[in-house]
Amino acid sequence: MGSICWPYFDPEYETLNQRINPPRVSIDNATCSDCTLVKVDSVNKHGILLEVVQVLTDLDLSISKAYISSDGGWFMDVFHVTDQQGNKVTDPKMIEQIEKALGANGSPKTRVQSVGGEYTAIELMGSDRPGLLSEISAVLADLNCNVVAAQAWSHNTRIACVFYVTDSASSRRLDDPARLADIQEHLRNVLRGGDGVAHTNVSTDLTRTDRRLHRMMSDDPDNELVVDGGYGEKAGPCCDFRPRITVEGCDEKGYSVVNVRCKDRPKLLFDTVCTLTDMKYVVFHASIVSDGPYALQEYYIRHMDGCTLNSEAEKNHVIRSLEAAILRRVSDGVSLELSAKDRVGLLSDVTRVLRENGLTVMRAEVSTVGAKAVNVFYVRDASGNPVDMKTIESLRKEIGHTMLLNVKAPDLDKPSQSVGTAKFSFSFGRLFWKFLP
Structure with missing residues (x-):
């Protein structure tokens, strides 16, 4: 029997066009008086728009306008951006970072979420209930897991979480299959306290955390949106202007x-x-x-x-x-921003205090930068109603001697107003970039 010959395909052929025609990035501060124009031209491919938006979002840039065209095999975008203070982007280091991330040598998809080598990602999905985040954090602390970063979303009575953990003793990622299985079993027992489907997963997926949370919730069979004329009681937090x-x-x-x-x-x-x-x-x-x-x-x-x-x-x-x-991601609850010296079990202690004060966490963003831990919680009371500011003052007295606390109350018509005595400006996306290589 004669040998079968198959045509040879160079594995790098797929990216040949991109290497011949690398992305062109232009930062324009002359055209508009109140914003910076970020222009990106490149060969088109599926998902490139998301990659570009992802980079600009993670660099903490606000996008006020965007014009996108990707027909005919070529991708041409113009974004009108400002920093978080509403100013044009003039810092040379930030401009260089934008150009590097979006340019020919950039790899935004892997750069934004390259945490897999240092930490173990644990994903959880289940029915939400008051105090659940506190219970999960306590279990991880009891199992000698240190949470270095996390995000949790609650919507339509369901909760999705991604925790990045290390071993408390060695500060290294968890690799032992038996230990990981034990951790998953303990977490499943916590999630089984609610109704509906619950699952945990140790992930090697390097997808961006926000995107992973969207996927987890959209794939969850118990998380279908219940509507009544377009919006129902389970449609999510109430705001004055529905989509x-x-x-x-x-x-x-x-x-x-x-x-x-x-x-x-x-x-x-x-x-x-x-x-x-x-x-x-x-x-x-x-x-x-x-x-x-x-x-x-x-x-x-x-x-x-x-x-x-x-x-x-x-x-x-x-x-x-x-x-x-x-x-x-609509956050009409009070925002608590807490900063303290990092230690094992800190997240467990903080969420326990929130639970003991009758606060339910609607969304959470946790990060560690060097020796500092930064936790941001969007909270309501146990019944889902706005938080009484007397509760916040009680909370401030209880934890104010150990960490910096900033409180922001929502204003549906204006930017959130700080009602705390200490000023602390936080952005999870910016901090997350800092502890990446």
């Missing part, structure tokens, strides 16, 4: 047009682009505008197979998925 999402056809161009109008907030663009990308839709053109407190987003999309959204079921699925992605 309005429509999907229409653009037959002459062969696109489906998705329009989103909702209250503007940080990371909104990332959440919507992430959702469309994970649902295997390609954004060919888009226009993003922040109009005062509101955001207007228009996407011209097709499925990866080239098809538009023809059925009502598919359109409704996109609408519900975008609604859920937007509402998951």
Whole structure:
């Protein structure tokens, strides 16, 4: 029998076009008086829009406008950005960082989430209940796991968490299969205290934490959005301006047009682009505008197979998925920002104090930078109602001697106002970049 010959394909051929035509990044501070223009031109590929938005978001830049075009095999984007204080980006180091991350030698997907080599990622999904985050943190502390970073989202009675942990004694990642299995079993026992499906997972997936949380919640069979005329009691935190999402056809161009109008907030663009990308839709053109407190987003999309959204079921699925992605990160509860010297069991102690004061954590962002631990909790009372400020003052007296506490109360029409006596400015995305190589 003669040998079978197969055609040879150079494994680097797939990236040949990108190496011949590397991305071009331009930082323009001359065109607009109130913002910096970040222009990106490159060969188009699926997911590149999400990569670019991800980098700008993780660099703590606010995107007020964006114009996107990726038809014809070429990707051309213009983003109007400012820093967190609303100023143009003029710091040479920040400009260099943007150019490096988005340019020819950049690798934003791996750079943003390259924690796998130093820490063990533990994912949890289950029914939420008051005090659950405290119980999880206590179990990890009892099992000699030190939490160096974490994010937790609660939405529609469900909670999704990603914890990055090390061994408390060695400060190294956990690799022993038997120990990891024991940790998972203990955590499953905690999650089984609620109703519905619960699961834990030790992940080697290097996907960005925010994106992983979106996937976990969208894949959860018990997390379907219950609606009543578009929004129901389980639709998420209440705000004064609910998302309005429509999907229409653009037959002459062969696109489906998705329009989103909702209250503007940080990371909104990332959440919507992430959702469309994970649902295997390609954004060919888009226009993003922040109009005062509101955001207007228009996407011209097709499925990866080239098809538009023809059925009502598919359109409704996109609408519900975008609604859920937007509402998951709406934070109309009080924000507690705590900073203290890091130690093993700190997260367990802090969440225990919150639970003992009758506070329920709706969302949490935890990070460790050097010897400092930074925890941000969005809280409501045990019934899901706004927190009585007397409770906050009691909390301040209890922990104020050991850590810096800043409290921000929501204002639906204006930026959050600080009601604390100590000023502490925090951004999880910026800190997360700092402890990456």
